[in-house]
Amino acid sequence: MVLKYTPAAEINEQSKWYEMSPGGMICEPGTSRLTKTGEWRTTTPVFIADKCKHCLLCVPVCPDGAIRVKDGKRGEFDLEYCKGCGICYKVCPFDAIEFGGDK
Amino acid sequence: MAYNFKEAMEKPDRLASGHRLCAGCGAPIAIRGVLRALEPGDKAVIANATGCVEVSTFTYPYTAFMDSYIHSAFECAAATLSGVEAAYRSMKRQGKIADNYKFIAFGGDGGTYDIGFQSLSGAMERGHDLVYVCYDNEAYMNTGIQRASSTPKFADVTTAPAGKVIPGKQQRKKNLTEIIAAHNVAYVGQSTFIGNFSDLYEKSHKAIYTEGPAFLNIMAPCPRGWRYATEDMMKITKLAVDTCVWPLYEVEDGKWKLNYRPKKKLPVEEFLRLQGRFAHMFKPGNEWMIEETQAEVDRNWERLLAKCE
């Protein structure tokens, strides 16, 4: 028999040996998005849109890519993935991110 | 290539969300920072040494990379990527493939300074057209914060703990950036996270688009290993640069260039004080450790300035 390169979404901890891709190869990009790491978060950042000047300094510091930019403006936090590290709120010059207690 | 911050921030992530690195980890920030410098039309193959990034970004069946990716083992990311690059050259020459690829390896300091050192040196010497990126967090974090040759003197790590007799690691940090520069490769840069990331972006762009082997050494703090509050990362990297503990410089075509000179060089203790791994240095009677560290930083800084003139 020849093994198939099964898509990641169809592989889970109940998959049979012949349902898994050979050599553990995954043949599609960014399947990690299927893992919602936002569940790990204990403190949640809050985006205060009114205060945001869209300087975007919070974007490159996010380890989890949870701040996305469209048309030059950042959007809401993607809480499906944000792990709540707080780096973003520390770099915001405009107090547009609240995180836990005081700064 | 001028850096347009806003445009760069709008580029699609080439390291997807959903990876399993710790909250506040410096490594994905470094990786995303490097990959952002890839031109949109270019494909890439990423190689990765075993380490935190590997076990967290490609936990079967979940890859966080948007590009092709290969991990083989701890000590041979550079050799593995050499093979990929050789395959590319061969297949391209034979007309078997048409796309343009760039080749980027990521390794932690363990997989780069230590166990992967020979493999890296070999790949640099052979002249492959690839970039090796070290995300340096100054200890073997994947196995639980053990001493590395990249660990700075006096740091309290699990295999060189600060004890009653021996105050942490007793040897100085290896200067890998200079060692790779001594390979006379096309481009070497040392960077970390500062301001709007222009330093990292520009160095990454040069490293990727300079033909031949290139090396980037990026300080990427580990909040667990360094013992600081996760939110303080950018403060720490800024202090590393402003105290001259981690100077930003590059070596291009044999020419050394300092990319950032602090307006006021800060005392090293400001960098040390925020981190639990150096806490014992601040106990009464241990002032000499801070003095010795300051003297070492000063000496290295002067040497670097002399090279950059």
Add this chain to the structure above:
Amino acid sequence: MNNMIEIRWHGRGGQGAKTAALLLADAAFVVGKYVQGFPEYGPERMGAPITAYNRISDERCSVHSNIYYPDYVAVVDESLLESVDVSKGLKEEGAIVINSCKEPEELRPMLKGYKGRIYTIDAAGISKAILGKSFPNTPMLAAMVKITGVIEEQAFIDQMQKSYEHKFAHKPQVIDGNMQVLRRSMEEVKG
């Protein structure tokens, strides 16, 4: 195995004993024989005693061991007679060919009671006279062909001519010299 001839070569690293064994295998191959040519390998460097072997027959030989009871022995360096038991296991009906300007019987006392035929050839002298340098392996090769009869002489000469024409295509002036060395060696080997 029928018609199989086993030869052992003794020389010193760098003198060409291994090359001579390989050349003999080559020549025998070209005239249609099944051949083996192999050195006994170790870490020997220039000047150290070395051994090489040939098996030549009309059928493929499957044995892959050293040769303990050779039909013939070739000694490329006379000084080896003092340190190496060159006639060890040599069959009485066989022969030993030694690179020496001495008479064969002068050397018998050094051969530890060996009773068979002894031949000498002044390989160094012939080589120096014609080529101006000592390449003992070419005269030794010719002498071994002559004494063993493993290859018909004219066929050997023809094959070597072709081989030299190929090998020395970039310096044809040395072909004649080497051919002369071969012919003269076949004439002058004495026993």
Add this chain to the structure above:
Amino acid sequence: MAIHERLSGNEAIALCLKQINPDVMCAFPITPSTEIPQYFSNYVSDGLVDTEFVAVESEHSAMSGCIGAEAAGARCVTATSSCGLALMWEMLYVAASMRLPITLACVNRALSGPININNDHSDSMGARDSGWIQIYAENNQEAYDHMCCAMRIGENPEVMLPVMICQDGFITSHAIENIELLEDDVVKKYVGEYKPEQYLLKHENPVAAGPYDIQPYYMEHKYQQAVAMKQSYDVIRKVFKEFGEISGRSYDLIEEYRMEDAETAIVIIGSSAGTAKAAIDEMRSEGRKAGLVKIRVFRPFPAEDIAKALSGCKAVAVMDKADSFNAQTGPVYAETCAALFGKENAPKMINYIYGLGGRDVSTGTIKEVFAALDEIVTTGVTGETYRHIGVRGL
């Protein structure tokens, strides 16, 4: 039209690789395999192949480079021996688990220590559980022929495993012998193009290779490897058969020599099988019913074939050119015993550790072994099964 030549085993391998024209070769010199990359780099320098030759700084990097290249979609080869193979150890397992059909020309040499450059099988025998297919040659001809078959076996979608083509260091690698070669275009056509379904440089989609496999997945992936090795039996047989059709030389997993009515036999691997055949011919001429089973393919282990071949024998000696230091057996004996376990009328079996570090194996050595087997047949007493031959003082 066969081409008649005289080549050493190393020359034969290098020439075969030239005919195959792989995309990448990553190699590091080590005696006695050094000549292979050396000859091959001449082909590269003279523009006779399309291969990218990567002169790495160690064997570990050679195998790592092969892994990268093969995963990228290239056909990649390497050559090594002894400590070089040992330095690759970790990566051998990685190559097999990533299901990359890399081809390795292994020129068998003793492992250190003490350091020794001559032949035995301790290097590749140590790698027997790494997940590689292993094929052993008796002489230069077989080394060449096996190399012609390696990629068709390894690259078969039912297999996708790396292949080690082994020959005995110096004994065949450096010995000039007659050989029949195939024409370049015949080899090229027979070997074909490497066309993996998924690879790093694939235009249509990116590929991630070499994951961290957590507990719920690791064992399933290892089972896939086990299945692939099982499936390789038939693939190897088929490839050998097809090779016979183009070359006139047909092979099987094992070779039986004068086994039809053999009462005593040896099981052996590599060049000493040839020496043993000559010894058996002599014994046969004296009326002794001696035979030989040569293991050509050691991985996958041809257990059924061996059991069948030995089924009529009264006593069998299994020859191991490597020791396992388990105080019991060498590796080939252990597996041969396992193959015969529970079989009716299984022969009495002994094990000989022989030929270590280039200890010469003559027809006399083989006859000694058969003498021991005759004694077992006569007395009915097997005695010590773990034996060494060729050691002074025994």
